[in-house]
Every structure is written in C-alpha cells, then in structure tokens.
Amino acid sequence: MSLLSIKDLKVSFKTRRGDVEAVRGVSLDVAKGDVLGIVGESGSGKSVTSYALMRLLESNGRITGGALSYGGIDLRTVRESAMRDLRGREFSMIFQNPRSALNPIRKVGHQVEDVLRRHSRATRSTARREAIRALEAVRIRDAEARYNAYPFELSGGMCQRIVIALALACDPKLLIADEPTTGLDITTQKTVMDLIADLIAERGMSAIVITHDLGLAAQYCDRIAVMKDGEVVEEGSAERLFSAPRNAYTRKLVDATPRAGASVRSLLPAELRTPAPVLEPTRAPLLEVRDLVKTYQGKSGPVHAVKGISFSVGKGQSVGLVGESGCGKSTTSSILVRLADPTSGEILFNGKDLAKTPARDFARDPRRPKIQMVFQDATDSFNPRHTARQSIGEPLARLTGLPAGQRRDRIGELADLVGLPRPLLDRFPHQLSGGQKARVGIARAIAVDPEFLILDEPTAALDVSIQAIVLNLLVDLRAKLGMSYLFVSHDLHVVRLLCDHVIVMRDGEIVEEGPADQVMETPAHPYTQELLAAAPAPPVLAEPASSAAE
Amino acid sequence: MSDLATSTTTQTDGTLAHVAYVLRSNPVTLLAFAMFAVLLVAAILGPALVPYDPMASNAALALQPPSLDHWFGTDNLGRDVFSRVIVATRLDLAISVAAVALSFLIGSVLGSIAGYWGGWIDTVLNRLFDTIMAFPLFVLAMGIVAALGNTIENIVYATAVINIPFYARLVRAEVNIRRDAGFAQAAKLAGNSDIRVLALHIFPNALPPMMVQVSLNLGWAILNAAGLSFIGLGVRPPTAEWGILVAEGANFIVSGEWWLAIFPGLALMFAVFTFNLLGDGLRDIVDPRQRS
Numbered sequence A: 001m002s003l004l005s006i007k008d009l010k011v012s013f014k015t016r017r018g019d020v021e022a023v024r025g026v027s028l029d030v031a032k033g034d035v036l037g038i039v040g041e042s043g044s045g046k047s048v049t050s051y052a053l054m055r056l057l058e059s060n061g062r063i064t065g066g067a068l069s070y071g072g073i074d075l076r077t078v079r080e081s082a083m084r085d086l087r088g089r090e091f092s093m094i095f096q097n098p099r100s101a102l103n104p105i106r107k108v109g110h111q112v113e114d115v116l117r118r119h120s121r122a123t124r125s126t127a128r129r130e131a132i133r134a135l136e137a138v139r140i141r142d143a144e145a146r147y148n149a150y151p152f153e154l155s156g157g158m159c160q161r162i163v164i165a166l167a168l169a170c171d172p173k174l175l176i177a178d179e180p181t182t183g184l185d186i187t188t189q190k191t192v193m194d195l196i197a198d199l200i201a202e203r204g205m206s207a208i209v210i211t212h213d214l215g216l217a218a219q220y221c222d223r224i225a226v227m228k229d230g231e232v233v234e235e236g237s238a239e240r241l242f243s244a245p246r247n248a249y250t251r252k253l254v255d256a257t258p259r260a261g262a263s264v265r266s267l268l269p270a271e272l273r274t275p276a277p278v279l280e281p282t283r284a285p286l287l288e289v290r291d292l293v294k295t296y297q298g299k300s301g302p303v304h305a306v307k308g309i310s311f312s313v314g315k316g317q318s319v320g321l322v323g324e325s326g327c328g329k330s331t332t333s334s335i336l337v338r339l340a341d342p343t344s345g346e347i348l349f350n351g352k353d354l355a356k357t358p359a360r361d362f363a364r365d366p367r368r369p370k371i372q373m374v375f376q377d378a379t380d381s382f383n384p385r386h387t388a389r390q391s392i393g394e395p396l397a398r399l400t401g402l403p404a405g406q407r408r409d410r411i412g413e414l415a416d417l418v419g420l421p422r423p424l425l426d427r428f429p430h431q432l433s434g435g436q437k438a439r440v441g442i443a444r445a446i447a448v449d450p451e452f453l454i455l456d457e458p459t460a461a462l463d464v465s466i467q468a469i470v471l472n473l474l475v476d477l478r479a480k481l482g483m484s485y486l487f488v489s490h491d492l493h494v495v496r497l498l499c500d501h502v503i504v505m506r507d508g509e510i511v512e513e514g515p516a517d518q519v520m521e522t523p524a525h526p527y528t529q530e531l532l533a534a535a536p537a538p539p540v541l542a543e544p545a546s547s548a549a550e
Numbered sequence B: 001m002s003d004l005a006t007s008t009t010t011q012t013d014g015t016l017a018h019v020a021y022v023l024r025s026n027p028v029t030l031l032a033f034a035m036f037a038v039l040l041v042a043a044i045l046g047p048a049l050v051p052y053d054p055m056a057s058n059a060a061l062a063l064q065p066p067s068l069d070h071w072f073g074t075d076n077l078g079r080d081v082f083s084r085v086i087v088a089t090r091l092d093l094a095i096s097v098a099a100v101a102l103s104f105l106i107g108s109v110l111g112s113i114a115g116y117w118g119g120w121i122d123t124v125l126n127r128l129f130d131t132i133m134a135f136p137l138f139v140l141a142m143g144i145v146a147a148l149g150n151t152i153e154n155i156v157y158a159t160a161v162i163n164i165p166f167y168a169r170l171v172r173a174e175v176n177i178r179r180d181a182g183f184a185q186a187a188k189l190a191g192n193s194d195i196r197v198l199a200l201h202i203f204p205n206a207l208p209p210m211m212v213q214v215s216l217n218l219g220w221a222i223l224n225a226a227g228l229s230f231i232g233l234g235v236r237p238p239t240a241e242w243g244i245l246v247a248e249g250a251n252f253i254v255s256g257e258w259w260l261a262i263f264p265g266l267a268l269m270f271a272v273f274t275f276n277l278l279g280d281g282l283r284d285i286v287d288p289r290q291r292s
Helices: A046-054 A080-089 A108-118 A127-137 A156-168 A186-203 A214-220 A238-243 A248-256 A329-336 A359-364 A388-399 A404-417 A422-426 A434-446 A464-481 A492-498 A516-521 A526-534 A544-549 B011-025 B027-049 B081-117 B119-133 B137-148 B152-178 B182-189 B194-230 B242-253 B259-286
Strands: A002-015 A018-031 A035-039 A061-070 A091-094 A174-178 A206-211 A223-228 A231-237 A285-298 A301-314 A318-322 A344-349 A371-374 A452-456 A484-489 A501-506 A509-515
Touching: A002 A046, A018 A035, A018 A046, A018 A061, A018 A206, A018 A231, A035 A046, A035 A214, A046 A061, A046 A091, A046 A174, A046 A206, A080 A091, A091 A156, A108 A127, A108 A156, A127 A156, A156 A186, A174 A186, A186 A206, A186 A214, A186 A526, A206 A214, A214 A223, A214 A238, A223 A238, A223 A248, A231 A238, A231 A248, A238 A248, A248 A464, A285 A329, A285 A484, A301 A329, A301 A484, A301 A509, A318 A329, A318 A492, A329 A452, A329 A484, A371 A434, A371 B182, A388 A404, A388 A422, A388 A434, A388 B182, A404 A422, A404 A434, A434 A464, A464 A492, A484 A492, A492 A501, A492 A516, A492 A526, A501 A516, A501 A526, A509 A516, A509 A526, B011 B027, B011 B259, B027 B081, B027 B259, B081 B119, B081 B152, B081 B194, B081 B242, B081 B259, B119 B152, B137 B152, B137 B194, B152 B194, B182 B194, B194 B242, B194 B259, B242 B259
Parallel strands: A035 A206, A035 A223, A091 A174, A174 A206, A318 A484, A318 A501, A371 A452, A452 A484
Antiparallel strands: A002 A018, A002 A061, A223 A231, A285 A301, A285 A344, A501 A509
16 A cells, blocks of 8 residues: 555646646656655656645645545645654655755754654753754764754755755655755765665655756666656556657657766767767867966965866867866956956966956956856856847947947847847846846857866756756757867766867866766766766666667 | 747836736726826926915904815915915925936936945944934934025925935845846847946836835925925925915914914825825836736
C-alpha cells in the first residue's frame, strides 16, 4: 500500500488575468521507502504539487480537484490544526534556499529546539541535548559549537544541513526536498545529496526530490516523474527514461542535459541538429594575463582573491574558466573586462597592457568596444526602465557614434542574429522570459563587434532546454563573428561543450590547465577529479539519433 | 519564446496610455488627480475666477456669516473669505513646490554622491544630514529670517533645507543597492563614465519611491509654510495666505465668528490630503514595472 497517493490533483491560482491552472490532473504514488524524483522546468508545476500536499499554497492558490491521501488520511479535508501536527512529524520539507528558510536572527540550535518542542519530542530540560543530537545526525562536526551559530555565520552547505536537521528532527516518514541544492557548489551539492540519500536509507523514509536536473534525479531516485505544464508526461525508472524515453518532451529534456560524451549540437532536439560550424583557433595570442594579483582589504586582514595567475587566450579561441564560488573566477573576469583594477600584474591585449588604464577611465578607452561581457543574472543586468531596444542600443550610441537611423537598423540585425523576434525589442525586461533576456544580453554584448567576450555563467539561471539553445547560439556566433570567448562557469560539462581549453581555479590559483578533452578525460589534479566526480552522472546511453547527426 | 504578440506603440503613446491605465485601475488615484486638478485651477485661474477683490475691504459688511453672496462669510474688514481662500492657493502651492523642488534637487545630488562613491564623503554627508534632521524647522526659519530678512524666499530656503535629508537618505539607499548591479556594470561596458552611469542609469531607478516622498512632502511643505506665516514669519498680512487667514481667524473663534478660521483650515486640509493621496499614483506612473 502506498504511503502517499495523489489522484488527479488540480491546483489553480487567482491572478489579475483570471485563474491560472498550475497543476492539471497529477496522479502520483509514493510507497514506503520509495524515492520519487519530480523533474521539470520552471513553471511545470512541480513545486506547486508539493506545496499543495503540504497545504502551504499561497493565499491565491486553491486545490480545485482530485484527492490527496497520506496513510489513509484525506489531506484535503483534514483540519488545519491536525495538519500542523502532521507537518514535521509525518512529512516535512527541505526548502530551496536554505538561507531564507532559516530565521536570520535566531540561533540555529534554538530553531531546531522549536521544532522538537512543537511536536513534544523534547521538553525544556532535554531540548538542548536533543537539538545537538539532531545536528549530529546530519553530520555536523562540533555540533555543540554550531548550536550557538546564527545562519549568517554558516556557509551555504552548512545552512542546508541545518534545514535538513530541522526537517528530520521529528523522524518524519516522508521527506520532500524542493530543489535542495540550488545555489550550492557542485562538490557541496554532492555532499548534501549524499547525506540526504544516506539519511533516507538509514531511516527507511520515503522521499520526493523535486529538481530541474534530470541527471541529479537519475542518480538519487528510484523513479522519476517528468512534469510539463502542470501534467506528468512520463513516469518510470531513471534508466528507462534515459535509454528509451517514450514522450517527446522527456526525449528533449534527456538530450538537453549536458553529460560526458555529448556534443553541443546533440543537446538540441534531433530536427535542429545542423552540423556545428568549426572555427580553428589560431596560435596568435589575443589576450595574455601575467601574474595577475588581486588583494582586498578585508575586516580581518587582507583577502587574496587572485594569487598571481597567468594564462593566455588565442584569437578565435574559447577558454573555459572553471571553479567553485570564492575561487576568484568572478574577480578575474571583472578585472579582465576592466570593471576592476588588479593589485598587480599585466593584461596584454594585442600586446598592449590594459591594466595601465585604470578601470575608472576605461569607459573612454578606444579598446572599450573590443572587450565585452555577457552577465550571469539576466534580470539584474538590465536597467528595468529600459526596453530591450534601449539596452542593446546603449553601447552602440556610446561607443560607435552611429546616427540614430543606422543604429535602429543595426539593433534589428542584432535581434535577428541572436534569434530574438523583432517585436520583442520594445518590451521591458520584466516582460521577457529568461531565454529571451539571455538573447538580449548576448545581442548587447556583441553589438559593438568585440574581439574578446567574457561569458559569466550565461546559462546558470536557465532551464536545460533553453540552456541548450543558448549554448548553440554562442557556438554559432563565435564561428560567424570570429570572437574569442572566456567562458566562466562552475559546470565542467557545460564548459567542455563550448571550450577548446579549460582552466581550473581554486582559492585564487590555477590548479590545472589544458585542452578541454584532456582535462575532462584524464584530469591530473585531485581537485579537478573531485569536481568531475561531483557532477551528477546520468546513466550512459546509446545515442543512435545523435551520433548520426554529428 | 512562443509569445510573439506585442504592441508596437511608440514611447510617448505608451506613456500616455500607461497614465490612463494607472488612473483607470485605481479609483483613489483618479480621485487624487481630480482633487489635484481643482487645486491647479484655483492656483492658476484663481484671481480671475473669484467673485470679489480679495483685498477690498468693506466696513459695512464686516464679520458677516456665510451667505449666498459671501459663501465663506466676510472678515473683520469686510473682505470676502471665499475669494481670499481661493487666491491664497497660488502662493501656498508656489512656496511648497519651490521648497520641495529645491530639496529634491539638492537631496538627489548629495544622496547620489553619498550612495555611489561611499567612503568618507558618505560619512561626512550622513553626519551633516543627521545634524539638519535634529534642527527644528521653526528655529531654523527664525534664524534665517533674523539673519537674512523676513521674505518669502527665505521661508522657501528654510523649508527646503529641512527637507533635504529625507530625499538624500532615500536616494542614498536606492543608489547604494544598485551601485554594483549588473545593469550598472553593463552601462560601464557600454562606455558610460561613472557620472553618466549614476545620473542616467541608477538614479532614474530611485524615482518611484522618490515620487511618494515628493507628494507626501508637498503636503508637509504646505503645512509648514502655513505654520510659519501663522507665527508671523515669511508671508505678512494683508497678503492672502492660508496660514495667515487661520491666524487672523483664530482671534474671532471665541466670539463665535468660526468661518474666518475654519474655511482656510479646510482648504489647507484639502491640499495636504490631496498630496498624500497622490503619492501612490505618481509612483505607479514612473515605475515601468507596472506596465504589462
């Protein structure tokens, strides 16, 4: 008998433009000890489904149909007071952003105590001991000391452990993890997911893991349900979904998931797989970085963000810069794009030192158009008061001096080049989707014909199918315009798709460097090996369709 | 990617349509704008509309209660209170708008500098704002009047100085959170100098909350101007001004001639209420995110 059964669940939200059906008839079963993965892209209704069964929907959301039953209890009709007892004790949830799931002004130990005492798992006198035990259960070292920490004093991975401790404090029988590793580094993601998997096995719990990452779900779940537009389009074991997806959307999702051995074109649906253009990188160096050092003055002494790194990027070459948060890759890219000054070191661009011009004055430097950047967060990188047309036109107006008429034509050409429908040019950023914003960001960066383009995790916030399209667009543009790329990312699999050469950074130093295939196939440094091992590995599959297209 | 339907209207059309949308969608905003229109008409056309000369005294008709001839009654010199109240609108609005515009301007510049560059400039400016905020308006106004003379301009300056910290702090906070935003960096990559990035990209994003502040502040500024003239600073009799009218009328309340003080008081209330209501509507109009 299944522990949780969802039958034909329908959820709708009241909005300004009428009712929106977010979940349209979802049926799922979770048996005791079963780990179910729900995979889908943004807006697929995967989170709403779980919030509905916890009865934590926002006030404008309503369950409009279907049945929810947990161990014989009808969750739709049970009273709110009884529901409060069930949450935490019978089923509980790990939230997406650990930092916002914790109360910032309360010691984490006290937050664990609150849960324990709410469910009468501890009394005033035993609370502290029980809380420490709960922290130890999620493998927090030195739990006594961590008990007194505030969330801001802990790293992201540690915060997520606390959230897991909160969720598991009262030994629930069903655990719901909603994107439990979003925003965490890839090695931290692995530790957190391994921990969750261990705890589930140890306690014989059932679990629902909600994620956008098919590879992650495949590695940790027994069964996967793929959701799209509020419906489950396919359900089955991970191997079956990867080897023989029955649904076209599952096929597309499987294809778009970056994995070992895939080419950038094979991420696309089969009918779009045209041969990828090849741009032979020349030996002539475009950019040479020599002994770049950046030291900040921190509160507790100097912080060495970049410790004397050297590398070069050839004309037409695409170099990947890989590392986890805090490794200095963002500092390096903002120095190279001349938004920040290095403490010391040279940046030779076509043989001339860029670092001689301070970042403050670089806006008026004749080399400004030659070095451009595509930003990570597409929402944050657009002026909310400017339409897409104004955003793309800004560098043209400031750097090229084109008259208004020609500028208009050029903006149109750029929109065509990046595949942005021209009517969308008059929209404001908040009226565009994530993929459309990514296109506008790329159009803006290539507007002034740069020779060197820095791509700062341009696909980090995108769904995998959109990521596949944007990566392919970047490959095409490089071949067409002959640009050099520096692709900054935390994801080795994505970097390998786009780059000829890979640099791995850690703690402000380059630990490994070499041709992409060599670094990926035979990593020399233990850290690179660790990074590669941490990436979720989807089951290897035979790809008859894609190998033919390549 | 699928949704290709879009409007191809030009920028100006869009703005007008957007104003219409904001007014339609919120009846309170519509009411506020209608009340504001009444104030504007009174300020611009007031002297031409009123039935009597606001300065002409008529001893025979002194202290008449409200009637069909004199809607708000007459004062101790027989002047028509209705005419005086309407004519006063222009002066009161002029003082408050001038004072608010001045503090908006200076506050924006100082706040932007403090928020964008930070460091010691920020510290110095913040302490300066703290000092100004600790100063009571009336004391400052008396000081300025004592030093520079009892003129309307000096009252405007005093009101402006007192309000500067409110704008400066708001702008400072709004600029500070956007200083390192992606779009500010993108603007630098597009060849904008720091000053251009600040003035053309970051500062306009502080406008929506500023509009709420401006509108609330206009209400306060009118009250302040009236308060100052009530105690005899700035505008002096026989000029028609709401504060003075209330001050003059206050002498007669005890003897039963309530209309002298009540009607200018109500006008004052009407103006302040209008500006308080106006804020949210103005914010919606300057905020592009409200467009959809």
